[in-house]
Amino acid sequence: MTTDDALLRLVGVHKHFPVQIGALLSRGHEFVHAVDGVDLQVRRGETLGLVGETGCGKSTLARSIARLYDVTSGSVWFDGRDITRLSRRAMRPLRREIQVIFQDPYGSLNPRRRVGSIIGDPFAIHGVASGARRKKQVQELMELVGLNPEHYNRFPAEFSGGQRQRIGVARALALRPKLVICDEPVSALDVSIQAQIINLLADLQDEFDLTYVFISHDLSVVRHVSDRIAVMYLGKIVETAPTPQLFEAPRHPYTRALLSALPVPDPEEWSLQAMCERDAEGRYTALLDLLQLCTDAAYKLSDDLVARYFTHSGEARHSVGG
Amino acid sequence: MPSLLSVRDLHVSFDTSDGVVQAVRGLSFDVRRGDTLAIVGESGSGKSVATQTITGLTRGARISGEALFDGIDLLSAEPATLRRIRGARIGMIFQDPLSSLHPYYRVGWQIVEMIQAHDQEISKRDARGRAAELLSLVGIPQASKRIDDYPHQFSGGMRQRVMIAMAMALNPELLIADEPTTALDVTVQAQVLHVMRNLQQQFGTAIILITHDLGVVAQTADHVVVMYAGSAMERARRREIFYRHHNPYTEGLLLSLPAQGEAGERLTPIKGTPPSLIDLPPGCPFAPRCPYVFDRCRVETPPLDDVFRDPFHQSACWLSADEATRERQRAALKATGTS
Numbered sequence: 001m002t003t004d005d006a007l008l009r010l011v012g013v014h015k016h017f018p019v020q021i022g023a024l025l026s027r028g029h030e031f032v033h034a035v036d037g038v039d040l041q042v043r044r045g046e047t048l049g050l051v052g053e054t055g056c057g058k059s060t061l062a063r064s065i066a067r068l069y070d071v072t073s074g075s076v077w078f079d080g081r082d083i084t085r086l087s088r089r090a091m092r093p094l095r096r097e098i099q100v101i102f103q104d105p106y107g108s109l110n111p112r113r114r115v116g117s118i119i120g121d122p123f124a125i126h127g128v129a130s131g132a133r134r135k136k137q138v139q140e141l142m143e144l145v146g147l148n149p150e151h152y153n154r155f156p157a158e159f160s161g162g163q164r165q166r167i168g169v170a171r172a173l174a175l176r177p178k179l180v181i182c183d184e185p186v187s188a189l190d191v192s193i194q195a196q197i198i199n200l201l202a203d204l205q206d207e208f209d210l211t212y213v214f215i216s217h218d219l220s221v222v223r224h225v226s227d228r229i230a231v232m233y234l235g236k237i238v239e240t241a242p243t244p245q246l247f248e249a250p251r252h253p254y255t256r257a258l259l260s261a262l263p264v265p266d267p268e269e270w271s272l273q274a275m276c277e278r279d280a281e282g283r284y285t286a287l288l289d290l291l292q293l294c295t296d297a298a299y300k301l302s303d304d305l306v307a308r309y310f311t312h313s314g315e316a317r318h319s320v321g322g
Numbered sequence: 323m324p325s326l327l328s329v330r331d332l333h334v335s336f337d338t339s340d341g342v343v344q345a346v347r348g349l350s351f352d353v354r355r356g357d358t359l360a361i362v363g364e365s366g367s368g369k370s371v372a373t374q375t376i377t378g379l380t381r382g383a384r385i386s387g388e389a390l391f392d393g394i395d396l397l398s399a400e401p402a403t404l405r406r407i408r409g410a411r412i413g414m415i416f417q418d419p420l421s422s423l424h425p426y427y428r429v430g431w432q433i434v435e436m437i438q439a440h441d442q443e444i445s446k447r448d449a450r451g452r453a454a455e456l457l458s459l460v461g462i463p464q465a466s467k468r469i470d471d472y473p474h475q476f477s478g479g480m481r482q483r484v485m486i487a488m489a490m491a492l493n494p495e496l497l498i499a500d501e502p503t504t505a506l507d508v509t510v511q512a513q514v515l516h517v518m519r520n521l522q523q524q525f526g527t528a529i530i531l532i533t534h535d536l537g538v539v540a541q542t543a544d545h546v547v548v549m550y551a552g553s554a555m556e557r558a559r560r561r562e563i564f565y566r567h568h569n570p571y572t573e574g575l576l577l578s579l580p581a582q583g584e585a586g587e588r589l590t591p592i593k594g595t596p597p598s599l600i601d602l603p604p605g606c607p608f609a610p611r612c613p614y615v616f617d618r619c620r621v622e623t624p625p626l627d628d629v630f631r632d633p634f635h636q637s638a639c640w641l642s643a644d645e646a647t648r649e650r651q652r653a654a655l656k657a658t659g660t661s
Contacts, residue, residue, distance in 0.1 A: 053507035054478075160595050161365075190364035190534065195578040195591030202588065217507065220537075224580035224589070261512035263537030265581050267560050 006077075007179055007211050008042040008065065013074035015057075015064050034060040036235030037074070042179070047205070047212040049226030049243070051219055051258070057235040058215050062181045065213065066098050067091055079178065096126055099172040103184035105164035109156040115142075115167055116152035122174040141170040145200060162193035166200065173204060181213045186221060198225060219262050223247060231255045325352035325390075326495055326528050327376075332387035332397075334368070334375045341600040345371040345383075347552040350626070353496065358522065358529040360539045360560075362575075363549035366596060369532045372549075373498050377412060378404050391496070410440040413489030413527075417501040419481035423473040429484050430454070430469030437491050456487040460517050479510035483517060490521055497522075500532045515542060536579060540564060545634070548572050551597055551607035554626055558635040568629040568637035568648070571608045606640070614641060614655045 015035040034057045042048045052058045063069045065076060067083060075084040083094060102108040109118055120138045123129045129137055139149035145166040156164055165185060172180055182201065186194040198221065204210060216222045222229055223243055230240040231254065239252040250256045334346040346368040353359045363369045374380050376389045376396055389396040391412065396404065408414075416422050424432060433453035438444060444452075450469070457465035460483040473481060482502060489497055499518065503511035519542065522529060531542060539546055539560070546563040548556040548571065556569040567573055574592040594611040597603060603610060609619040618640050626636045629643040642648040 053509065162595065191536070191575060191578045192364065192592035193595070195580070195589035196593075198580065199588055199591065219508070220579070220581045257509055261508045263508075263511070263515075263535065263541040265536040265540045265564070265576070265579055267540045267564050269540075 005043045006041045007044045007079060008040075008213070009077040010038050010040040010061075010065070011075045011077070013038045013040075013061070013064060013076065014072045015060050015069060016072045033235050035064060035071075038232075038235075038237050040230060040237060040240070042211060042213060044178075044211055045205075045209055046227040047214050047225050049222035049229040050213060050215045050232060051217065051222050051229060052232035053217055053258075056232045058232050059183055061232070062100070062183050062213065062215055065179075066100050066181055067094075068100075092126075096122075096175040097178045098181070099175070099177040099179070100181045100183060101165075101168050101172045101185045103187050105161050105168060105188060106156075108168055109164060111156055114153050114155060115147075115159070118156070119167060119170045119174060122171060126175060128175065137174075138170075141174060144173070144204070145170045146196075160193075161189055162196060165189060165197050169197070169200065169204070173208070176208060177210070179211045179213070181215070183215045184217070185214075187216065187218065194221070201225070219258065231258065326355045326392060327353040327530075328388075328390045329372075329376065330388040330390075332372060332375065332389065333385065334371055334380060335384045336380075336382070337384070338600075342384075343599045344602065345552055345599060346375065347602075349387075349547075349549070349552070349554055351547050351554065351557065353528050353530055355495065355528050356522070356526040357544045358531055358542055360531045360533060360543035360546045361549060362533060362536065362539055362546060364534060364575075364596065366551075366599065367549040368552040368599075369549050370500055373500060373530060373532060377408055377414060377498065406440070409436065409494075410492040411494050411496065413492070413494035413497045415482070415485045415489045415497070415499045415502050417504050419478065419485045419505075420473060422485055423481060425473055428470050428472055429457075429476070433457075433469075433484075433488050433491055436488055440492055452491070453487075456491055457484070459490075459521070460484075460487045461513070462487075477510075479506055479514055482506060482510075482514050486514070486517060486521070490525070490527070493525060494527060496528045496530065498530045498532075501534070502531070503538065504533070504535070511538075518542075536575065537581070548575070551602065552599060553607070554636075554638065555608065556635075556637045557626065558632070558637075562630075562632065562635050566630065566635075568635070568641070568643070569639050570612045570614050570641070572637075574611070574613075606638070614652055616640070616655060 013035055014033070014037055016031040016033055019030050019032055036057070038061060050058050050061070060069065064071045071084060075082050077083065078094065078098065083091065086094070116135065116138050119141055120134050123134045123137065135152070139152060142149045142152070147163060147166050147170065156167065159167065185201070186197050189197060201212070202225070205212060214222060214225050226243050228240060228242050229246045230237045231252065232238070233254045239246065239250065239255045246255065247259065250259055330350050332346055332349040336343045336345060349368070349372050351359065361369045361372070371380060375383065375385055378396065385397055387397060391407065394403065394407070396407070423429065430450060430453050433456065434446065434449040437449040437452055454466045454469050457469060462468055462480060462483055473484070476484060502518070503514050506514060515538065518529065521527060531538070533539060543560045546558060546560055547554050548563065548569065550571050555571045556563065556567060558567070563572060564576070567576070577590040578592060580589060592611050597607055597610065605620045605622055606612070606624055609615045612619065624638045624640045626638040627643060629635050629637045630645050641651050
């Protein structure tokens with residue numbers, strides 16, 4: 001295979017987490033297949049949207065890409081190089097090129113450190129710049145993401161949610177990465193602020209030729225930012241398509257369920273109407289059944305484990321309805 | 323027809339070590355029987371505080387105004403009166419169903435307890451039968467079995483259905499739903515909204531839906547109140563809010579949505595951030611962020627007045643209430659550039 005224009009390539013990536021089942025003596029291990037065989041390519045300069053619902057494995061996949069997790073099997077290729085089994089030491093220079101922006105602008109910044117030193121961390125860790133030069137670079141970054149450089153010495157608590165997310169963006173961009181993984185970067189923000197951050201990310205992409213993997217559960221946001229979208233369900237990518245195509249002609253039933261469940265902010269387009277109509281026998285139309293099926297399956301995945309846990313400990317029987 | 327709930331000039335403030343937080347500043351709205359009123363706003367706009375105050379859940383707050391529920395002022399009612407109304411005639415559901423359910427008790431038991439608290443006559447067996455009936459009404463499969471499960475044995479969407487069953491147990495006239503689907507995935511959200519809609523049609527329940535999601539508003543509301551910095555900026559029927567809004571804040575909210583415009587185009591965010599509720603600027607609270615701001619806005623607070631000659635449509639803005647004049651004003655203000 002050529003390395004051509006794919007900056008990132010995932011081949012059959014699995015990530016399993018052990019889950020303890022049963023009492024102390026009869027302890028055994030079961031595995032949650034959080035990522036269950038993912039093949040994916042991300043081209044240079046594009047934004048790949050990764051959508052899916054709670055527990056589908058999208059964040060685990062993101063962390064596997066950034067090598068914050070070691071994958072169970074499969075391989076991760078970055079810039080034409082297999083990075084799956086690189087040692088910590090060999091991985092270090094690559095960490096400059098793959099950065100992550102996290103969802104929670106409150107949890108991802110150390111509240112006891114000043115903003116200047118938080119954004120300056122990447123420089124310190126990689127020994128890139130120090131002293132006055134570092135301060136100057138940090139202030140340039142702050143300006144770039146729309147923060148006042150004079151606020152260099154403030155603490156995170158003195159900033160609003162949107163401004164904190166800008167701090168997270170500045171930190172991620174400090175070392176001019178090639179790939180930025182945005183893990184629900186705007187989910188915690190109000191719509192008016194959300195739009196500011198989405199615009200900022202778009203501007204930075206143009207300016208620095210960034211490649212984004214944009215993870216979100218919000219289809220309207222993903223639709224807006226992505227060139228291509230991958231839909232993830234139960235640890236697998238069920239459909240990948242260019243954005244317009246995915247919305248016009250979704251092929252997988254889960255994608256269809258996801259799209260039809262999205263409440264459209266337009267009263268003329270009553271998106272939930274289809275599911276409120278009954279057929280001659282008074283049953284709801286197929287869409288509602290489909291939604292129910294999808295959530296039941298997603299729930300059972302983890303639920304079976306819970307159920308077995310209870311049977312082992314003699315606590316209770318358990319059934320998932322339906 | 324008189325309103326089921328009529329809130330007039332509600333003020334709520336809290337004393338904090340940083341100063342007095344004016345969470346709600348002169349809010350008025352009406353809910354009619356069987357209608358859905360959506361209260362939209364961003365974090366800190368006071369939408370939750372307002373409804374929590376009405377149901378007596380904001381202890382230690384300074385409250386003034388009036389909230390008439392079927393003729394009874396909830397704000398000045400005796401605690402005993404309020405207890406009889408809350409739960410029985412006004413049901414409530416909150417964003418996080420897990421923290422609203424007690425983890426140690428079976429869900430059936432919790433619903434039965436709730437029914438018996440308001441109805442001393444009912445036998446345990448009947449209450450239990452009613453609980454099972456409610457659970458199947460909200461679409462929980464095998465309800466008569468699952469009634470003996472604990473909250474953790476339900477998924478998020480199922481838990482929210484349990485909360486709805488509990489809130490609907492005594493067939494309330496009003497259901498207050500505070501971000502009921504915010505914590506849920508879209509496919510689950512659609513199912514929960516569907517359940518709420520069904521119950522409303524079946525029992526004629528009025529709903530106050532508090533949300534930040536304009537998609538949910540467009541799909542469910544009859545009337546809408548748009549809140550900003552503790553007061554109502556605009557009040558109208560759903561279609562007017564989306565297609566014929568008057569207030570620049572409503573416009574800003576709608577323009578910020580990624581669903582507007584084509585993919586890849588730049589979004590139009592509202593510049594700046596919401597004001598602090600401790601130290602509000604004089605005049606219109608939205609003035610510092612408004613693209614159409616002019617001198618009067620910074621000095622005088624605009625009242626919530628009828629606009630576009632529509633008795634159901636009010637906006638708090640100094641732009642003209644006449645559509646044509648307002649358009650000319652807006653064009654002129656945009657042209658001179660925003661100061």
